Amino acid sequence: MNPSDCKAIFALLSDYLDHELPEDLCRDIDAHIADCPPCVAFVESLRKTIELCRKAKELDAPPPLADSARRELFAAYQAMLAARARTGDPSH
Ligand SMILES: [Zn+2]
DSSP states (O other), rough: OHHHHHHHHHHHHHTTTTSSSOOHHHHHHHHHHHHOHHHHHHHTTTHHHHHHHHHHHHOOOOOOHHHHHHHHHHHHHHHHHHHHHHOOOTTO
């Protein structure tokens, strides 16, 4: 395995720690670590990221909010608006 491939993989992983991994990058990373022992130890510490990446492949979108949760959010939002109207918002 070319060591520069490892550098590319490390860069990808660190770049994407705070982002969602596109599916094609997941495949590139999977393919590289499959036969690159030096990367395996590093990737072990990033297992969570890899798992998130695998989940993203299975799910196209997060599940929709349940109606009850949606109603609760809306009620909380209305309560927040009402509280703001009562106290006044200096930023407006
Ligand atoms: Zn590697």
